[in-house]
Amino acid sequence: MAVDTAGRLAPQKTAFYNDPVIRGFLYQGLVILLVVAAGYWLVTNAITNLRAQGKTFGFDFLGNTAGFDIAFKLIPYDRTSTYLDVFKVGLLNTLLVSVIGIIISTVLGFVLGIARLSRNWLVANIAAVYVEVTRNIPPLLQLFIWYFAVLKVMPPVKQSFNFGDMFFLNGRGFYGPVPIFDDKFVWTAVAFVVSIVAAVLLRRWAKLRLERTGQRFPVFLTALAIIVGLTTAVFLLSGTQVTFNLPALAGFNFRGGFAAPPELTALVVGLSIYHATFIGENVRAGIQAVSHGQTEAAQSLGLKDNDRLRLVIIPQAMRVIIPPTTSEYLSLAKNSSLGAAIAFPELVSIFSGTALNQAGRAIEIVGMTMAVYLTFSLLTSFLMNIYNARVALVER
């Protein structure tokens, strides 16, 4: 046997097909070949099929007139608008549902998570039952319940539920007032922004002072006083008038104010309630993940209850809560596509549904829809990576 100068055995000769490096190249070459072949097969099929149907591939159809109306839109849209406008309307509606849903489900989720940890036996158990029931029922079923069984059977317009002449609920939707501001309101807005900047500067100054002298400054109360005080003062001094555009019964329907169709209400309520249970579980897990030793350590350092929560417990709990909660937000945004089942005009419903049926551009339209969700997802993971890098435990 050959022995080299260091006294090691020389590697035995193996067949070239047993060499891991060569094998790696072989396998990868094979995979590439397969992927390329499959891609080629799919593309040629698509080309043949499109040619047989007399269609071409391209995005020029986006400029064509869509010719159908959309029940709920945030931007001007009518029958003469183009498919690109359909895309925009759908995208905005998806974003609207996602943003409102995320806000409500976060609030509800934190309440649920804290309720499950409550020392009150009744509250903790009701929260547990609620979470178990809600998260084991398909979100689509929950949407159906809210839409068909609750909102659709609301009374007709004439017998609407009336909440203080401001909010109305009936089978056609949910109506509420919209504030109207006059020209002077801009000063109030400016004052609000200025006061927030001031509050941020105050916080920075207070922190520097704390580090230098060890003296504390009541930052929160002062900042609140500045923001509320300055904004209110400017609001009153400038003589701004705020009127409310109230919904009122006119003919067969309500006029004025904002109107949320039952589809929107059902989608927002259903998704918020469903995803709130998952966020609640994240919150509970996050709080429980902070070991009791941390509480004891904070107490032995002499931190007050407030400071203990703010400086020790919450930052550590947030590190556990935020990553899964972000992916929950993402899945809420993805689940907003369930609106297609109750005819809420969001992206999948009007663009992948109605527009696709009319224009027949399956590849382009489904591709664009998927690209939108892909962008959401990539954006979220990008932000998440930044956050994770910031809060990651720094170990020796």
Place this chain on the structure above:
Amino acid sequence: MTDTSYQYVRHTEAPKLPPPGRSTGIIHWLRSNLFSSVSNTILTIVTVIFLSWLLPLLYNFLIGRAVFTGTMDDCRVETFGACWVFITGRASFMFYGFYPMTEYWRPNTVFILGLLLVIPLLMPKAPFKLANLIAFFVVYPIIAVTLLIGGVFGLEHVPTEKWGGLMLTLVLSVVGVVGSFPIGILLALGRRSNMPIIKTICILTIELWRAVPLITVLFMASVMLPLFVPSGFTVDKVIRAMIGITIFYGAYMAETIRGGLQAMPRGQFEAASALGLNYWKSMIFIILPQALKYVIPGIVGTFISLVKDTSLVSIIGMFDLLNAINAAGSDAAWASPTKSFTGYAFAIGIFFVLCFSLSRYAKYMENRLNTGHKR
């Protein structure tokens, strides 16, 4: 020395403190769990008021004022009670969809056979695991497909368009579970591979499927897939949905399994190499059995989402349980004021039983596997 120099010595006995409150029994339990502070007491009272409104409502709807027997006419009254007659009357449609009535024994057999194979598979102590696994993952699908579709051995051919109701939901779930598992394992192994190209392809696949909602995948399967296969070659609609669900959940499964692979200590890989096992042998005999055990709760969690998400096929026009319940009530003969509530209550019951038992199982396995780490 006088007494005055011992002023700090007490001359009289200190007053007796009141005895501590009971630390056992109902009173103590109530005091510590429901009325420990003012805010807690208020919370308890509010909750009790809420429950005293909710529970009678639920009882009256489900049992108290519900109509259990009779005809649909008994349901057309102005009380808020469930119309169980609607469920019993339309049960066959909700369970089997349009499946021919004379052939109901076929889905029934498949269902019972499935139960017989799954239950020992889920019990950690049941013997013959390998035989059981092979029976469930290889033999059972063949039997099930033969029985459900028929067309051979003198069985009447039942096209998949006739499948529906709970049967379709269960078939989609089982196919999704059985199919997504191996895909997930392969993608997870690929993502952990040393070969850059295979790794990149697996990452792209996983992230792409995870980024889009299942509905778009189902839309893609129903409108886009026909464009990508040679004309004249048609794939059944139900099978297209199955493919969509399986690949979609395969990507999710891959991420769950990757968690288990990453949790494996390096020593296990090295030990497998030291024994001279090649890649596949070390994966199959050493790594995967341990890695999969770590993530059983996660796997079951993914399965729960899968079961819930099979309801989405109703959007592409299939009559799964949810859509069957919706459709069952659309006939005027079955109209009643509470029929949609009743139908949904029934659907809630079925999905809850399915998913909750799965999640309890995940919890049970988690506790079982945790024993090693407890201090």
